[in-house]
Amino acid sequence: MELNTREAWTVIHGLVLGAVFLLAFAGGLAGLWSLRPGFLTTSGIRERMRRLYIGVGTMAVTAWLTVITGTWIVYPWYRESLAGEELPGSCEGLVKPALDVCSPRDFLRSNVSGDTSTWHTFGMEWKEHIAWTAPMLATASAFLVIYYGPRLISRPWLRAATLVMFVGAFSAAVVGGVFGAFLNKIAPV
Amino acid sequence: MSTDAIEHGDDLVPELEPLHLEAKPDGPGAAAMLATGIGIFVLGVLTTLNEVSESLRGFLEDFQGSVGVGPLAGKTILGIVAFFASWAILAVLWWKTDVNIKKVFYVGLALGILGAVAMFPPFFEAFAAE
Numbered sequence: 001m002e003l004n005t006r007e008a009w010t011v012i013h014g015l016v017l018g019a020v021f022l023l024a025f026a027g028g029l030a031g032l033w034s035l036r037p038g039f040l041t042t043s044g045i046r047e048r049m050r051r052l053y054i055g056v057g058t059m060a061v062t063a064w065l066t067v068i069t070g071t072w073i074v075y076p077w078y079r080e081s082l083a084g085e086e087l088p089g090s091c092e093g094l095v096k097p098a099l100d101v102c103s104p105r106d107f108l109r110s111n112v113s114g115d116t117s118t119w120h121t122f123g124m125e126w127k128e129h130i131a132w133t134a135p136m137l138a139t140a141s142a143f144l145v146i147y148y149g150p151r152l153i154s155r156p157w158l159r160a161a162t163l164v165m166f167v168g169a170f171s172a173a174v175v176g177g178v179f180g181a182f183l184n185k186i187a188p189v
Numbered sequence: 190m191s192t193d194a195i196e197h198g199d200d201l202v203p204e205l206e207p208l209h210l211e212a213k214p215d216g217p218g219a220a221a222m223l224a225t226g227i228g229i230f231v232l233g234v235l236t237t238l239n240e241v242s243e244s245l246r247g248f249l250e251d252f253q254g255s256v257g258v259g260p261l262a263g264k265t266i267l268g269i270v271a272f273f274a275s276w277a278i279l280a281v282l283w284w285k286t287d288v289n290i291k292k293v294f295y296v297g298l299a300l301g302i303l304g305a306v307a308m309f310p311p312f313f314e315a316f317a318a319e
Contacts (some may be wrong), residue, residue: 037202037204038202038204040204041204042204042205042207042208045204045205045208046208067265071258071261071262071265072256072258075258075261076256076257076258079257079258079259080257121310121314122310122311125310125314126308126309126310128261129232129233129236129261129264129308130305130308130309132232132265132268132269133228133229133232133301133304133305136225136228136229136268136269136272137225137229139225140221140222140224140225140276143217143218143221144218144221144222147213147217147218147221148213148218149210150205150208150210151205151210151213153202153204153205154201154202154205157291158218158290161222161290161291161294164298165222165225168301
């Protein structure tokens with residue numbers, strides 16, 4: 001039972017970092033949501049804030065690691081041009097991408113195994129760009145939580161604005177994660 | 190009584206009183222919000238312009254070095270530079286300053302939405318050269 005290098009990196013990029021991101025988001029959302037007047041005692045606020053700082057910080061760091069590994073390690077394997085100028089080229093007759101013969105992008109664009117080109121022109125093209133908004137939003141919302149701290153309890157509008165950015169980061173990551181999972185199913189690297 | 194609450198006219202919260210929180214200016218928070226909008230907007234605009242201009246695409250591809258990332262390398266690097274550089278500049282300008290954080294948030298939100306639209310494939314592919 002083993003994973004090759006490409007499989008290992010897709011697992012790190014999508015599964016390991018994705019799972020940590022999801023856990024950090026769930027904890028951060030619950031913590032941020034409950035920063036309301038009357039919900040916590042003073043000692044509860046102290047305890048809650050420590051966990052919240054760790055949660056939002058972890059989410060921001062994980063978001064950066066996810067997009068950096070995705071763009072600079074996994075994506076080049078996806079977009080190699082192996083099949084030649086005229087598709088389907090060497091992808092002809094394949095039901096999956098093949099190492100050194102037909103890259104996942106070549107495979108999807110060539111439509112040799114069903115109508116697959118939209119997975120690239122819509123799915124991958126959206127995922128590769130929108131995912132980069134997640135670390136920016138997560139970093140800024142982590143900064144807001146750490147900068148204002150418990151003051152967010154007395155400032156409902158500011159807490160709501162921070163939540164909008166926090167959930168925005170998650171939504172962008174969901175687009176990236178969902179399309180990533182489908183693309184890796186249809187055309188694994 | 191929380192001095193922060195008095196400063197910003199928000200809710201008074203008895204459980205915060207024992208924490209003796211000092212008021213914090215909104216400048217640094219607003220800088221983070223606007224910088225995020227700017228970073229997303231730059232990334233979106235570069236995504237669309239990459240479809241329009243061959244020379245810009247070549248410039249964006251130059252950022253990839255020997256790694257086969259293509260123009261995505263330049264788009265994301267410049268988007269991130271815009272994010273951190275604008276954050277640093279705004280943070281210096283607004284340090285220890287109270288700004289209208291609601292207005293800044295909505296400007297950042299508008300920039301972010303425009304950027305997100307510009308990186309939506311049906312939008313930027315409409316500008317692709319035939």
